[in-house]
Amino acid sequence: MQGQFRHTFSRYMFFLPALIFVLIFMIYPIVYNIIVSFQDLTLMNLKTGGQFIGLDNYTNVLGTATFSVALKNTVIYTVSCIFFQIVIGYLLAVFLNQDFPFRNFFRSIMLLAWMTPLVITGSLFTWLFDVDYGVINYILTSLHIISEPVNWLGQQSTALTAIIITNIWIGIPFNMILILAAMQSLPKDVYEAATVDGSNKLQTFWHITLPLLRPQLLVIIVLGIIYTFKVFDLILIMTGGGPVNATTVLPFYGYQLAFVNFNFGESGVVATVILCILLIIASIYLYMMKKEEVQ
Amino acid sequence: MLKKSLWSMLGMILFVLAACSGGEDSSQDSENANGEVIIEIWDYLAPDSTSAREQEALIEQYQEENPNVTFNRTYMPFADLKTRLLQGIGAGELPDIVLIDNPDHQSFIEAGVFADITDMVEEWGEIDLYFEGPVASTMMDGNYYGIPNNSNALAIYYNKTMFEEAGIEALPETWDEFYDVAEQLTEGDIRGFAMAGVKSEEGTFQFLPYLWQAGADLDSFNSEAAIEAMRHIQEMVQEGIISSNMINWDQSDVLVQFHTEKAAMMENGPWQIPILEEEFPDLDWGVMLMPAGADGTASILGGENWAITADSEVKEEAWKFIKWTQKPEIMGPMHELGGRLPSRADVANDEQYEWAQDENMKMFMEQLETAQPRAYGTNYPEISNHVQEAIQRAITGEDVESVMQSTAEQITPLLP
Numbered sequence: 001m002q003g004q005f006r007h008t009f010s011r012y013m014f015f016l017p018a019l020i021f022v023l024i025f026m027i028y029p030i031v032y033n034i035i036v037s038f039q040d041l042t043l044m045n046l047k048t049g050g051q052f053i054g055l056d057n058y059t060n061v062l063g064t065a066t067f068s069v070a071l072k073n074t075v076i077y078t079v080s081c082i083f084f085q086i087v088i089g090y091l092l093a094v095f096l097n098q099d100f101p102f103r104n105f106f107r108s109i110m111l112l113a114w115m116t117p118l119v120i121t122g123s124l125f126t127w128l129f130d131v132d133y134g135v136i137n138y139i140l141t142s143l144h145i146i147s148e149p150v151n152w153l154g155q156q157s158t159a160l161t162a163i164i165i166t167n168i169w170i171g172i173p174f175n176m177i178l179i180l181a182a183m184q185s186l187p188k189d190v191y192e193a194a195t196v197d198g199s200n201k202l203q204t205f206w207h208i209t210l211p212l213l214r215p216q217l218l219v220i221i222v223l224g225i226i227y228t229f230k231v232f233d234l235i236l237i238m239t240g241g242g243p244v245n246a247t248t249v250l251p252f253y254g255y256q257l258a259f260v261n262f263n264f265g266e267s268g269v270v271a272t273v274i275l276c277i278l279l280i281i282a283s284i285y286l287y288m289m290k291k292e293e294v295q
Numbered sequence: 296m297l298k299k300s301l302w303s304m305l306g307m308i309l310f311v312l313a314a315c316s317g318g319e320d321s322s323q324d325s326e327n328a329n330g331e332v333i334i335e336i337w338d339y340l341a342p343d344s345t346s347a348r349e350q351e352a353l354i355e356q357y358q359e360e361n362p363n364v365t366f367n368r369t370y371m372p373f374a375d376l377k378t379r380l381l382q383g384i385g386a387g388e389l390p391d392i393v394l395i396d397n398p399d400h401q402s403f404i405e406a407g408v409f410a411d412i413t414d415m416v417e418e419w420g421e422i423d424l425y426f427e428g429p430v431a432s433t434m435m436d437g438n439y440y441g442i443p444n445n446s447n448a449l450a451i452y453y454n455k456t457m458f459e460e461a462g463i464e465a466l467p468e469t470w471d472e473f474y475d476v477a478e479q480l481t482e483g484d485i486r487g488f489a490m491a492g493v494k495s496e497e498g499t500f501q502f503l504p505y506l507w508q509a510g511a512d513l514d515s516f517n518s519e520a521a522i523e524a525m526r527h528i529q530e531m532v533q534e535g536i537i538s539s540n541m542i543n544w545d546q547s548d549v550l551v552q553f554h555t556e557k558a559a560m561m562e563n564g565p566w567q568i569p570i571l572e573e574e575f576p577d578l579d580w581g582v583m584l585m586p587a588g589a590d591g592t593a594s595i596l597g598g599e600n601w602a603i604t605a606d607s608e609v610k611e612e613a614w615k616f617i618k619w620t621q622k623p624e625i626m627g628p629m630h631e632l633g634g635r636l637p638s639r640a641d642v643a644n645d646e647q648y649e650w651a652q653d654e655n656m657k658m659f660m661e662q663l664e665t666a667q668p669r670a671y672g673t674n675y676p677e678i679s680n681h682v683q684e685a686i687q688r689a690i691t692g693e694d695v696e697s698v699m700q701s702t703a704e705q706i707t708p709l710l711p
Contacts, residue, residue, distance in 0.1 A: 043406045044673065046384045131540045132484060132557070154542040155691055242494035243542050243687045259378055261677040262402070 030275065037268030050265060061257075061269040069245045070253040071273075077164055077249060078228045082221060084168045089175030096176070097183055107180070110173040118170070122237030125166040129153050153239055156246035163238055163247055167231065175220060182216035183209075215292055222285040226278055250274050332364045332612045335390035337380075338599075339373040345569055346445075349633025350394075353620055364612060384408060391607040392617070394599050397432040398496070398669040400441060405673045409440040409602045415614050416442070421621070421639075428596045429638040432668040441602035442617055445635035447564045448594040448666035449504055450659055451586070452571075455579040457485075457559040466583045470508070470527055473586035477536045480559035488531060489549045489558035492541040492686050499669075499679040501546070501562055502528070502686050503595050507667055510590030513678060514710055516685075517703035520589060522695055527588075529689045542690050554578055564597060565659040569634045582658040596666040598638065636660060672711035681705045 037057055041050030061067050096107050113121070128136050129152035137149035152162040186209070194204050210217075232251045235241060241248040241256065248256075250270055258267035336354075340347035347370070354366045369390065371379055377399060383389040384406060395403065403409055416422050416439040422430060429443030453466070461480055467473040477487030491501045505528065506512065511521035531537045544552070550567050552558040554575045562585070571578060584592050601617045603610055619625060623642050630637050636650055636659060637643050643650065643660055650656040671678055685702040689695050 043381065043402055046381060047407050126543065132538055151539050151542075154539050239543065240494035242683070243691050244684050256680070259374075259381075260680065262381070263677075 033268050033271050033275075035268075036264055037272045039265050039268075041264040041268075043262035046264070053265070057265045057269045061266045062273075066245055066248060066253060067270070070248045070250045070270075073160060073245075073247065074229060074231075074249040074251075076160065077167070077231060078225055080164050081167050081171060081228050082224045084164075085171040085175045085224065086179075086217070086220065088168070089172050090179050092172065092176045093179040093183055096180060107177075110176060112173070113170055114173045116170075118233040119237055121166065121170055122234050125162070125169075126153065126238050129162050154243060156243050159239055159243055159246045163234055166238070167228070167234060171224070171228070175224065178216070178220050179213070182213055182220075186212050215289070218285060218288060218292075222281060225281055229274070229278060330363050332609050333367060334364060334392060334609055334613055334616060335367040335369070336392045336394070337369050337371065337376060337390045338394035339371060339376045339396075340394070341372070342370060345632070345634040346566075349629050349635065352632060353625075353629055356625075357616055357619060364616070380408060387606070389604045389606055391604060391609055391613045393602050393604060394444065395441075395602055397429065397443065397596065397598050397600050398675060400432050400600050400602065401435060401670060402673045402675065403602075404435045404440045408604055410605045410607065410610055411438050411440060412603060412610075412614060413438045419618060424639045424641050426638050426640065426643075426663065428666055428668045429598060429600070431670050432596070433600050433602070441600040442621060443638040444599050444601050444620070445630060445633070446596060446598035446638040446663055446666070447566060447636060448596055448659060448662045449501065449562050449564055449585065450594065450662045451560055451583050452553060452563055452567070452580055453560045453583060454553070454556060455581055457556070461559075467586055468584075469587050474527075474531065474536070477531065477560060478534065481534075481536050484557065486538050486552070486558045487536040488560045488562075489544070489552040490528075490537060490541055490562040491544045491546050491549050492690055493543055493545045493548075494683045494687060495545065496676075496679055497545045498683045498686055500595055500597065502682065503667075503669070504562075504585055504593050505588065507593035507595075508585065508588030508590055510588065513671060513682070513706060515703075516706060517699045521703075522699050524588065525685070525689050525695045525699060528686070529692075529695055532690050533692070539690065542687055553580075565636055565656065566634065568655055582655040584658065584662055592662075592665050594662045594666040596663075596668045598635075636663065674709040674711075678706045678709050681709075 036050070038052055038054065039050030040053045040056070045051075092110070096103060096110075128134055131137060131149050131151035131154060134149070134152070136152070137146075140146045141149060150158060152158050190208055190212070191204065194208055199207070230251050231249055232255065235247055235249060235252045236255075239247045241252050251274065254267045254270035254274070257263050257270060338350060340350050350368070354368060358364060358366060367390075373396070376393075376395070380389070380393065380403060389408065393403075393409075400409075422439070422442075425443055426446065429446050433439060433441035433443060457480055463476055463479065465472075467476045473488075480487040491497050502524075505524040506516075506521055509520040509524040509527075511518050511524060515521055528537070532539055532541065538552075538558075541549075546563055546567075549558075549561050549563055550570065553561040553563070554571065556578075571580060585594050586592065601620070603613045603617070607613060620629070621639070623639075623645065626637055626639070626642050627645060627648050630642075631649055636656070642648070643663075645651060650660050669675060669679075681702050685698050688698045
């Protein structure tokens with residue numbers, strides 16, 4: 001019995017380094033953040049530690065107009081980015097799944113957008129969207145789609161759209177590669193059977209490709225949501241959250257509270273909200289995966 | 296056998312943990328028996344910039360003259376310095392000397408980062424030679440927590456060639472004259488004027504002078520004068536005199552507009568002079584004072600202050616160094632090297648230095664006399680946020696009166 005225990009114990013010891021890592025670098029910051037969100041921690045009492053003030057931070061932050069705007073922006077941003085990234089990524093994957101010359105070259109060059117650092121992509125698109133010299137305005141006015149140049153990043157109605165377009169451009173290749181990899185693992189014989197049965201392209205897509213791709217698509221969507229939800233760099237580079245608050249998203253708002261206003265307690269609230277939302281999404285994913293396995 | 300592997304694993308974990316905590320700061324016990332001193336300095340002067348050149352020269356010369364002193368200088372980007380100071384407070388690991396942006400000085404005084412050096416400053420007795428605004432930014436409740444090192448202010452750069460071509464001879468001195476001249480210079484895709492309206496401190500920095508010129512201040516943000524100031528900017532944007540793109544411009548973007556000759560005038564600081572001279576020698580430009588509003592001309596004070604941290608164990612030595620950098624015979628040549636303007640009158644008026652000779656530098660020195668500090672207490676960063684929002688709302692065409700009204704309601708409780 002004793003030996004048995006020692007045996008399993010030593011096996012658990014191998015587990016320890018990973019456990020310590022997770023505890024120090026993941027669990028501790030999360031717990032500390034939640035504690036801070038209940039404290040009145042600012043620059044003034046950072047040295048001594050903040051007072052516990054109950055739910056005051058929560059009522060302050062959740063009540064502000066900026067928070068609801070930021071939440072709304074984050075949701076719009078995440079949903080539209082993921083939707084277009086996956087749809088366009090899928091179409092490109094179908095295209096690159098065909099056999100044609102230089103296929104591999106095109107597959108790898110597509111990844112360039114994903115590999116470029118966000119700072120560069122952000123600055124690049126800032127210039128493309130520029131109202132005075134921007135290429136996008138030039139093309140649109142030349143084609144007579146718009147009569148006056150649009151100040152894409154400079155007005156509240158279009159700024160978020162412009163950033164969404166930028167992020168869609170960045171995210172397409174990554175989604176394309178993942179979907180392409182998933183498609184290549186699909187069995188060929190079902191498609192042959194479908195052709196024999198006389199199903200058309202759309203039917204094949206709805207009844208064969210989509211159901212077969214479902215598990216992989218789920219992973220791609222959940223990863224995408226988590227990745228897109230924490231957008232920060234693009235916003236900072238392209239608009240700084242402006243004009244007014246048109247492009248303020250939750251992570252950016254939290255950053256602003258902590259490192260511009262030095263209100264760490266209120267920033268903790270925003271971080272906790274983000275954590276909760278992502279936890280919910282992750283649990284939905286786990287639930288769906290479990291159901292999938294049972295089937 | 297099993298035991299052995301267990302122990303070796305435990306040993307390894309301990310080793311890793313020990314290695315993690317091995318980064319203890321050696322400057323904590325920085326004064327050893329031989330009187331050797333290590334002084335740690337943090338600043339945000341970017342490598343290869345003129346001001347970093349000055350900082351390195353200062354350190355080198357002081358080390359030569361005082362062989363027992365060694366400096367550990369750490370550069371960090373502008374935005375990181377504040378974050379690192381905050382982390383330093385939390386971890387109890389701060390440097391001995393910080394070179395800090397003057398609007399941030401008071402916040403960090405109140406956070407308890409900086410030492411009260413009133414006794415040393417009074418014993419030194421030279422603080423009266425300094426300009427009022429910069430000194431005010433180092434003070435809290437009548438005590439000194441630092442020394443202003445260099446100052447800057449905003450003024451108007453103008454393109455002489457474009458002025459000549461448009462037949463403008465007299466430089467505009469009031470808002471109305473400025474507006475007319477700028478309108479005259481606006482033609483096609485060339486704008487009369489460029490300024491920054493980006494959603495960061497730079498936006499506030501560029502707008503506050505207009506508020507003061509009109510005779511208003513942050514505590515009267517909804518007054519007639521303040522509304523007038525904001526309307527002045529809004530009109531210039533609506534008339535196309537300033538590009539509506541200013542909403543995304545920081546001060547370097549404004550410089551780009553100016554040197555590509557897409558803007559005939561710009562609002563900017565003296566740190567752009569070396570860039571314009573070195574990189575765009577063909578451009579013919581000059582500097583003039585900011586136009587006067589109802590309350591005369593006014594500008595905004597920027598610049599860096601020296602400060603000693605409260606936890607430093609080598610305060611005396613640090614102060615000796617700072618005092619040394621402020622000697623006129625050191626500061627004069629050093630600030631020339633760094634392309635910065637002095638904050639003390641005797642050096643500023645000394646004929647032998649370029650700021651007393653060069654026409655453009657002289658304009659900035661003159662503008663500096665009307666420059667006001669952003670001394671609005673510790674909530675200033677948040678106040679500034681609201682001001683940035685107000686500017687952006689006005690530029691995008693919202694009704695100025697309601698913008699100023701709602702912003703005043705937000706910032707009044709934050710003012711000291």
